[in-house]
Amino acid sequence: QVQLVQSGSEVKKPGSSVKVSCKASGGTFSSYTLIWVRQAPGQGLEWMGRIIPILDVANSAQKFQGRVTITADKSTSTAYLELTSLRSDDTAVYYCAHLWLGYFDYWGQGTLVTVSS
Amino acid sequence: EIVLTQSPVTLSLSPGERATLSCRASQSVSSYLAWYQQKPGQAPRLLIYDASNRATGIPARFSGSGSGTDFTLTISSLEPEDFAVYYCQQRSNWYSFGQGTKLEIK
Numbered sequence: 001q002v003q004l005v006q007s008g009s010e011v012k013k014p015g016s017s018v019k020v021s022c023k024a025s026g027g028t029f030s031s032y033t034l035i036w037v038r039q040a041p042g043q044g045l046e047w048m049g050r051i052i053p054i055l056d057v058a059n060s061a062q063k064f065q066g067r068v069t070i071t072a073d074k075s076t077s078t079a080y081l082e083l084t085s086l087r088s089d090d091t092a093v094y095y096c097a098h099l100w101l102g103y104f105d106y107w108g109q110g111t112l113v114t115v116s117s
Numbered sequence: 118e119i120v121l122t123q124s125p126v127t128l129s130l131s132p133g134e135r136a137t138l139s140c141r142a143s144q145s146v147s148s149y150l151a152w153y154q155q156k157p158g159q160a161p162r163l164l165i166y167d168a169s170n171r172a173t174g175i176p177a178r179f180s181g182s183g184s185g186t187d188f189t190l191t192i193s194s195l196e197p198e199d200f201a202v203y204y205c206q207q208r209s210n211w212y213s214f215g216q217g218t219k220l221e222i223k
Contacts, residue, residue, distance in 0.1 A: 035212070045153075045161065045204055045214040061211065062118075095160055102208030103151040105172065107160035 002026045002098045004034075004108035011114045017084040020111045022096030029077035030054040033099035036070060036081045038092040039110075050099060051079055086115045119143055121205050121215035129223040136192040138218045140205035145185045149209040152181055152190045155217075156201045164203075165190060195220075 007021040024032060036048040049060035053072040060068045069082040079096060094111045097104035120143040130136055140150065148168040153161035163172040165181035168188060178193040192199055200222050205215040 037214075044216045045206075047212040047214065059211075097160075101166060102149060102212070103163055103166045103206065104153075104161070105163050107162075110160055 002032070002106040004096050004098065004106060006094075006096060006108040006111045009112040009114070011116065012086050014086055014088060014115055014117055016086050017082060018086060018113050019080055019082040020094050020096075020113065022079045022081075022108050024077045024079070024098075029072075030074055034072070034079045035097050035099050035104060036068075037095045037097060037104070039095070040089070040092040043092075048081065048094075053079070083113075086113075088115050091115045119146060119207050119210050119213050121207060121213055123203075123205060123215035123218045125218060126216075127219045127221060129221050130195055131223045132195050132197055134195050136190075136195055136199070136220060138190040138203055138220070140183075140188040140190070140215050142186045142188075142207060142209075146207040146209035148184045149207055150181075150183070150188050151206045151208070152179075153204045153206065154199075154201045155204065161204060192220075197222075 003025045005023045010018050012018050030053050033052045035050040038046050049070045051058040051070045051072050058070040067084050072079045091114050096108040098106040122141045124139045150168045152165040155161040164175050169181045180191045182189050202217045202219050204217050
């Protein structure tokens with residue numbers, strides 16, 4: 001069973017960057033595909049991107065291209081999401097999840113990122 | 118981008134009643150559709166995948182149907198713990214979610 005533990009809440013200024021981590025355990029990290037999804041307050045779910053550590057391949061949704069970097073450290077079984085040029089509408093809970101057959105079967109607990117001056 | 122539209126936005130029912138939630142895709146997604154349940158302060162939980170398959174540990178009162186562009190999640194007899202927000206998600210062309218249906222107690 002995959003377990004995903006994310007880093008803690010962050011408060012950031014507009015224009016700055018944030019890096020959220022997602023540490024995996026259970027199974028073989030290199031064989032995972034991990035995805036990132038965010039949820040603004042009171043809103044729905046939005047897919048941001050994915051990483052396939054064994055291939056060192058990352059993809060992001062078109063909306064976030066140029067602002068999102070997704071990486072993975074196989075030595076620590078940790079995936080990272082970095083979002084730059086933060087705006088107030090980036091305030092959200094950011095989730096990592098494990099991809100299985102194209103669906104998200106295990107989720108991290110979420111990381112609240114608040115963007116405020 | 119494939120847009121998923123869920124209806125209704127809010128559904129008010131009583132425990133023991135049957136719930137029917139809909140998800141319509143802007144183009145065919147074949148059977149590549151999932152349903153999730155999300156409770157306040159929690160991450161989503163996978164309920165149904167590939168339109169009609171229950172995920173591990175999901176009670177039999179949850180069922181899914183449909184293909185192409187029209188899909189349905191049915192909860193046969195509502196339990197108190199079923200009141201939550203439900204999302205559909207497609208994997209046919211990258212990934213996208215519907216906007217959610219809130220199932221509330223009447």
